[in-house]
Amino acid sequence: MAANIPGYYFDPEKRRYFKIENSRTAPSNAAWSSENVKKRKLEDEAAAAALRRMNLTKNRIARSKALSEPLMGGFFARECGDVGRDVLAACFAEGVLEKGQMLLGDARWGKGSNVRHMYISGQDTKTGLGTAYANLDDFSLISTYIPRDKNGRVHRRLLAEYVTPGNQIAPYQEMAIPQISDIKYHERTNQILITSQKPGSEVSMWAFTPKVTEPDDRRPHWLLGRSGVEVYTNIQTRGARPHRDYQAHCVAPAPPGSDSICVVGTNRGLTQWDSSGAMKWLTPPDLPHAPFRDTFAVSHLSPPVVLFGGRPGALYRADLRARRDSWESPVLRGPGPLTHARCLDAHQVLVAALGSHLAVYDLRFLSPPSSTSTSSSDHHPQSPRYNGSRGANAQTPVLTFPAYLNRAHISIGLDLDAASGVAAAAHDDEGGTVALYSLRSGRRLRCAALDRSPAPAQAPVRSIQFQTFPGDATPTLFVGRGSSICAYSFGVEGVGDEA
Incomplete structure (x- = not known):
């Protein structure tokens, strides 16, 4: 440390002393001018004083010893605002109650199996149906229609309080489509989209626009049945000859900001229905060794970027603005065929696969494998691709769901609600269980209403959907159990109960 010599300034960079010179004769930017030396001395004193105050303040703050106690500390921590990762999701799950059901099966349709596919709409602000x-x-x-009483309970007899179309009470026959594989809704064009798994020389899907009533009309926002639809459209994409086994497995409606209407997952890759009405292949359908085979899961990461996968167990990322050959390397290889891929945000995706695999992956750490790369980073423990004995292409998820159970079913229900941080997933056990999971910890949440649900006619449950209705603060979970759509929502047992 340099000695403090009166009348001299020590420059730490040049490591030498300079005589302090009057500011009128010294250069303007000279560090040894009297004005600059005085200014620097005041700044150093102020910084030293601030550091002393910070250290004193830091020493005054001490964590209470009571907070380290297992029981008492937990209560105190909650009162002090230290909320655990699962508090919101756990509170929602424990408050979920059974809210009735809407029977779909009658003399016209069978009652032997679960609801295979369904779409629930909750945009009727006029009647609330x-x-x-x-x-x-x-x-x-x-x-x-799904009517609800003041306490949110669903029952068919409540339809008598509404003016519904036609002389026949719901359910209504809409149309006959062979081997329905998925039902979705595209909001921008107000169209219901239905795909068909019937093998043929083209990929086939159907679309129709429900008739919307006027605001002063006492009938519901959407009219159902034959009185509610005027035109049913069949959209087809011809495949390569002489193949006659093309099937549509699933459909993903395009998000806001996209020019297309939907992307369809088939047994030979992806097709797209754009706003011009044309249906085209996004992946080559006729390559003898095409990497894109059965596609059971499609999700939009952004308007131009699509994630898709299925059999074999690989997840692909398709940027519709880029060359098609850039999609051919998977960003993820799962332990088995993928059944679901749901984007949580701009970077994370929830992936379900056979073999009881449910996990969240961060796309920023996933990249296509390079078969020609010999870089040492491919095998370095800090590399995102490194996972020991499973090979250089095995990526580690950021979150796993150990209690998830689906060993062998492709068509199985799964949905999530990002606001509450909860995912609902069907299990392939004998009871046809539907479990709630935390999207922050992967832990199965306790939900008495779902745990005591009666066993369906045939396990597993195939259709699950969250939907939030106008005026509701929390979503309602709909489960296709048997020939009924069962409702579960956060609430109380009775109107007079304390919420």
Whole structure:
């Protein structure tokens, strides 16, 4: 440390002393001018004083010893605002109650199996009725209104309080589509989208626009049945000859900001229906060794970026603005065929696969494998691709769900609600369990209403959907159990109970 010599300034960079010179004769930027030396001395004193105050303040703050106690500390921590990761999701799950059901099966349709596919709409701000499109068999698309009382309970008899179309009470026969595989809704064009798994020389899907009533009309926002639809459109994408086995497995409606209407997952890759009405292949359908085979899961990461996967167990990222050959390397290889891929945000995706695999992956750490790379980073423990004995292409998820159970079913229900941080997933056990999971910890949440649900006619449950209705603060979970759509929502047992 340099000695403090009166009348001299020590420059730490040049490591030498300079005589302090009057500011009028010294250069303007000279560090040894009297004015600059005085200014620097005041700044150093102020910085030293601030450091002393910070250290004194830091020493005054001490964590209470009571907070380290297992029981008492937990209560005190909660009162002090230290909320655990699962508090919101756990509170929601424990408050979920059974809220009735809407029967779809009657003399016209069978009652032997679970609801296969369904879409629940909750945009009727006029009457508050929910709207459901579903199928119970291989060819009948049916629809129904979902009425609720003041306590949010669902029952068919409540339909008598509304003015519904036609002389027949719900459910209604909409149309006959062979081997329905998925039902979704595209908001921008107000169209219901239905895909078909019937093998043929082209990929086939159907679309129709529900008739919307005027604001002063006492009937619901959407009219169901034959009186509610004027035109049913069949959209087809011809495949390569002589193949006659093309099937549509799933459909993903395009998000806001996209020019297309939807992307369809098929048994030979992806097709797209754009706003011009044209249906085109996004992946080559006729390559003898094409990497894109059965696609059971499609999700939009952004308007131009699509994640898709299925059999074999690989997840691909398709940027519709880039060359198609850039999609051919998977960003993720799962332990088995993928059944679901749901984007949580701009970087994370929830992936479900056979072999009881459910996990969240961060796309920033996933990259296509390079078969020609010999870089040492491919095998370095800090590399995102490194995972020991599973090979250089095995990526580690950021979150796993150990209690998830699906060993062998492709068609199995799963949905999530990002606001509450909860995912609902069906299990392939004998009871047809539907479990709630935390999207922050992967832990299975306790939910008495779902745990004590009666066993369906046939396990597993195939259709699950969260939907939030106008005026509700929390979503309602709909489960296609047997031939009914069962409702579960956060609430109280009775109107007089304390919330």
